[in-house]
Amino acid sequence: MKFPKILLAAIVVLGIVAAVAVNVPAVQDRLIGRVIRTNIDNHARVAQLFADDALRLLVCGSSSPLPSPDRARPCLAVIAGGRFYVVDTGSGSWNTMALLRMPGERIGAVFFTHYHSDHIGDLGELNMQTWVAGRPMPLPVYGPAGVESVVAGFQQAYALDAGYRTAHHGADFLPPALGMMQAHVLTVPDDGTPATAFEDGALKVSVFAVDHAPIHPAVGYRFDYKGRSLVISGDTVKTQSVIDAARGADLLAHEAQNNDLVKRMHDAAELLGRTRYAKIFHDIPSYHTTPVEAAEVANAAGVPLLLMYHLTPPPPNRIAERVFLRGVSKIRDHGVVLARDGMLIELPLAGGEARVSELR
Ligand SMILES: [Zn+2]
Ligand SMILES: [Zn+2]
Structure with missing residues (x-):
């Protein structure tokens, strides 16, 4: 004692x-x-993420239009060949990347899946921040038809700010030409077959149409790098083009919306007289994929690892995560990961299983 x-x-x-x-x-x-x-100090982080020994996927936004205290809106960063490529720039996603000490000057390009506000909100911030970080070129922004007007709009909205920064820090330090964005319109076959969107050395990015009707165009992407590959669904219902694109891939990042929870939110909104919310919760199941359907897509494609992102509603804790995934284990009892901001998935170039970890 x-x-x-x-x-x-x-x-x-x-x-x-x-x-x-x-x-x-x-x-x-x-x-x-x-x-x-x-x-x-981001030296250790840069060495960790940019070593040319893996194809990497970093979750810079795992949420959807619904608010979350610790999840940014949709954003996935693919890291390959010493650069990172951002697929969708959801609101808050630059903050997530900055907290993870991502080196903005290493950005390679932005790819948009479509132009819903939750996917584009941080484009201006990402462009400005990566310019300030020392990006050596104007920011290339790729997307299906519409990307030119989105880029022009953000460029105009941030024009005064760009001028302030050059005036304050000097044109040698922040050359105005490097602070610009360049829109690249992708031609995407409507039948879901993939087309080449981008190539740089060993990295190849393909684009394919998905079904997010009535939103058109809406696309997904496949990244291939030195024998490893990953596919990003974008916003879509369960659709054959994602299955086809993901065949033979190592990782499928698929959007997921739990419609049982959306139904409960609809009922609560209706009960409480929040009729506009009730209307939205009634409408959104028609153009997204449930967690069970996402698992079906991964199974049909034979892809070993499924990452669910664009989570609707975004689960706030472990109990909610279990509710979100209800029914998934019955059809897929392994190879399912629910995205969190800061999650890193590494596909070693030497081969072998994906490594999943969380950065802080
Ligand atoms: Zn969305
Ligand atoms: Zn959408």
């Missing part, structure tokens, strides 16, 4: 010392200095 009492006393004394210490300016300065260094 004696030892625990001593231990308890030691803990109390340590607690008192710590409580006093955090009020000492020298201690505060030391702690703050450590945090500042940690937040700014």
Whole structure:
């Protein structure tokens, strides 16, 4: 009995010392200095993410239009050949990337799946931040028809800001030409067959039409790099073109919306007289894919790993995640991952299984 009492006393004394210490300016300065260094130093992170030994997918936004305290709206960053390629720039996604200490100057391009607001919200921020970080070129932005007007609109909205920054920091440091975006309109066959969207060395990006009617065009992408491959569905109902694109791929990132939960949200909104919300929750099941259907797509394609993202509603905790995935294990008892912001999936170029981890 004696030892625990001593231990308890030691803990109390340590607690008192710590409580006093955090009020000492020298201690505060030391702690703050450590945090500042940690937040700014990204050398280890860059070495980890950009080593040319894997095709990587980083979740920079796992949510959907519905709000979430810890999930940005849709954004997936594919890392290959020393650069990262951002598929959709949902609101909050740059913040997620910045917190993860992503090197903005290494951006290769942006790819849009379609132009719903939850997919484009951070384009201006991403362009500005990667320019400030030292991007050596105008930002290439790829997408189906419509990308030119989205890019022109963001460019106009941020024109004053770009001018302020060059005026403040100098044109040598922030050349206006490098702060621009360049829209590239992709030609996408309507029948779902893939077309080449982009090639750079060993990296090939293909684009294919999906079914997000009445939104047209809407597309998904496949990234192939040195024998590894991943497919991103974009927003779609369960559709054959995703199955075809994902055949032989190592990873399928598929949108997922739990319609049982959406129905409960509809009923609650109706009960509470929030009729506009009730109308929206009534309408959205018609153009998304349920978690069970996403698993069916992955099974039909024979893809070993399924990452569900664009989560509607975004699950706020582990219990909600289990409810979200109800019924999935009956048809697919392995190879299912629910995206969280900061999740990293690595496909080693040497072969072998995907590695799933979470960055902080
Ligand atoms: Zn969406
Ligand atoms: Zn959409």
